[in-house]
Amino acid sequence: MKLFVQFLLSLKTAFWLFTAFIVLLFVGSLSLPGNLAFFSGIDETPLFRWLSRSGTISITWWIYVMIAMLAVLAASTLFCTAQAFLSRTGWQAPVLKLSPQVMHIGVLFIMLGHLLTASMGFKMDMLLKQGERAVVAGDRTLLLEDVVVHKDRQGYDADWEAKLIWDDGGNTLTTSLRPLHPRYFGQFGLYSRSVSNGPEKTALVRVCRDPGALWALLGGVLLSIGGVGFLSGKFFTATKTA
């Protein structure tokens, strides 16, 4: 047990884990474009569901190894952070002492976010025609009322609006979707991907449920705070020394 904890606490472990990730990601970056058709649905489905359906382990092995190693990295990060908090040294410069640990905790939250997204996420793209009602999930439906497109001076689509009616089995809400302006109804998020303002008005709408996004965001915020804290700590230390 002691040996295992020492293994997780070692900087060498972190270094070799990082190196292994680099190798695996490199393999993945060659495998993805080499098997485009095979990987075509990976971004449309939560990862774990996609992996269980895809079956072909000879192509996806690097993802499995990476998931296993992420678990080891998470444990290593957790132990190193706990040790840093328990250690009595370094507290004379608390910002420099705490910032890397805040970053570590941020990374852990990002991993948790990815884990939740990969296991419990939900994604669906719906091509809605004007006046058509489509079922989202259960008794929740979406109806496309109208599409408005704004062109720029050169005639390109500068902005658009898809006017929709969301019905969650009793409550009816009118809403409009624009690029970068998603709408959230309970656990579901609606995103406008594209619209067509031709003879037949259509809107491509993405419906998502991402239980990991907020955790990942929290992790990102902590990573940023830790990073900025570390830089400012270094800056003030350098200024004092100067």
Add this chain to the structure above:
Amino acid sequence: MFCSLPFGEETRSVITIVLLLIPATFYIMGLMEGRWGQGMFLAGLVSHAASMIQRGLEIGTVPLTEKHDNISFLAFSLALLYWYFSRKKSLQGLRDLALPLIAATLLTAFFFEPINTISPFLRTPWFYLHIFFYFISYAFFGISACIGLQYLFSGKNEHESLQYRGAVHGWIFFSLSLVVGSVWFFLAYGTYWLWTSRELWATIMWFYYGAYLHARYVKGLSGRPAAIMGLLGFPVALFAYFGVGTVLPSPPTQF
């Protein structure tokens, strides 16, 4: 505004090229000794800033939405960081490495035609911040690599320490870029991660510099081996930006 002036497309392209050639020439002339060299470098910075302002006026927004402008911004960031680091007496030799790198980076922008249309999915401060942090991080990685090269020749601990400091700044700005980019992508497309070569190489870069920052404290890796690792990080970063999509295929994002 520039875009309202009576210039045709071709004239505008010629002006854009000239406005890049002028600072690139000044940066190279910055290799001259003494005050003349410093003056030329500053003239390069001022004319470079002018060329970016011209592009901004031409497209009506911050010029950070496509490769031509991004590379120009990278060269500008490199120049600013070089200016900051070169004030240290021990880094006088940095000029011979950094100025050609800045000029070469700027001239690379010629290979990418300026694009004046902007997708509605890019019109958000989150995207601009993502790109801003991304190229600031690249500039830190570039300057850090130059200082690392200097360390390999000089063997001075101060150079190694400055190389590390540059890489730490780069890595933190790169992390910020990934966080802000994820927020932008989630608001635009409802997801914060994609399985494409581009994303995988961004992650490779993050782990690579993460490994370097840890390696510096690992017995047997600190010193020269870690410095070489830090130095090689810049080619990795360059491949992540220029190589993916050209040498290594990565399908364009269809989201």
